[in-house]
Amino acid sequence: MRLRIKAPFAAFRYMTAGSFRPTAPFITPAAAYGLVLNLAGIESRRDDGKAIMTLMRDDLPSFELALGLNAPALPDEQTLFQQLHNYPVGSSGKSREEDCKGAKYNIQPIRRGFLTGLDAAIVIRNNADVIASARQGLVEGAAGLLAGGQSRYGVPFLGDNNFMIDVLREESSEKPIRWFYKVQLQDVEPEDLPPQLSRMPIWIDRAEMHHTVTGLFAISEQPSLEPPDKAWTFVGPPIPTQIAV
Numbered sequence: 001m002r003l004r005i006k007a008p009f010a011a012f013r014y015m016t017a018g019s020f021r022p023t024a025p026f027i028t029p030a031a032a033y034g035l036v037l038n039l040a041g042i043e044s045r046r047d048d049g050k051a052i053m054t055l056m057r058d059d060l061p062s063f064e065l066a067l068g069l070n071a072p073a074l075p076d077e078q079t080l081f082q083q084l085h086n087y088p089v090g091s092s093g094k095s096r097e098e099d100c101k102g103a104k105y106n107i108q109p110i111r112r113g114f115l116t117g118l119d120a121a122i123v124i125r126n127n128a129d130v131i132a133s134a135r136q137g138l139v140e141g142a143a144g145l146l147a148g149g150q151s152r153y154g155v156p157f158l159g160d161n162n163f164m165i166d167v168l169r170e171e172s173s174e175k176p177i178r179w180f181y182k183v184q185l186q187d188v189e190p191e192d193l194p195p196q197l198s199r200m201p202i203w204i205d206r207a208e209m210h211h212t213v214t215g216l217f218a219i220s221e222q223p224s225l226e227p228p229d230k231a232w233t234f235v236g237p238p239i240p241t242q243i244a245v
Contacts, residue, residue: 088105
C-alpha cells in the first residue's frame with residue numbers, strides 16, 4: 001500500500017524541553033506509524049490508571065514502512081513564537097495559579113519549529129490486516145464503523161491539531177522519487193557520510209525514554225519508483241534487540 005500525503009504545515013516533534021521546540025525535517029517513522037493506525041481505526045493508547053503520561057498499548061500491530069520525498073526538495077523549516085501554557089513541576093509559577101482560575105498557570109514564551117510544503121510517500125508492507133483496515137478508513141472516513149460496530153474517532157493531523165492534511169490518498173508509483181534510509185555509523189567512514197543526516201524516532205516510549213527506538217536517516221541520491229531494500233523500517237512495539245538502536 002502506497003499513500004500520498006500533502007500538507008501546507010506540519011511538525012514532527014522530538015522529545016525536548018526548553019525554550020526552542022524543534023521539528024524533524026520530514027515525517028518520521030513513528031509519526032507515519034501513528035497515521036496508519038489512525039486510518040486503520042486502531043487505538044494506540046492505554047490507561048493503566050497510574051501513569052501521568054500517555055502510554056502505548058503492548059499489542060499494537062507491526063509492519064514495515066518506507067518514507068519517500070515526492071517533492072524536489074525537503075520541506076522548508078520555519079519558526080514562530082508562541083506562549084506555552086502548562087502545569088509546572090514543583091512550585092514554579094504558583095503565584096499565578098489563583099488568577100488563572102484553574103487554567104494552566106505556568107506561561108512562558110517559546111520558539112517552535114514547523115515545516116511548510118510537505119509532500120511525502122508512505123509505503124506499507126507485511127501486514128495485510130492493517131492495510132485492509134487503512135484502505136477502509138480512506139474510503140469511509142469518520143463515517144465508517146470499526147469491527148464490533150464502534151465509531152471511528154479523530155481527524156488526522158500532522159503534529160499540531162491545527163496542521164490539517166490537504167491530500168491523503170492511495171496511489172500507484174507514478175515517477176521515481178528519493179527514499180529515506182537508515183545509516184549505520186559503524187559501516188560508514190566519516191568522509192563518506194551522506195548529507196542531511198537526521199535522527200528520527202521509530203518508536204516512542206513515554207514511560208521509559210531509554211526504551212525509545214530511534215534511527216539515523218539520510219535520503220537517497222538516486223530516485224527510484226519503488227523503495228530500495230535499505231529504505232524499509234520495522235515499526236511497532238520493539239523487539240528487545242531494537243531498544244539499543
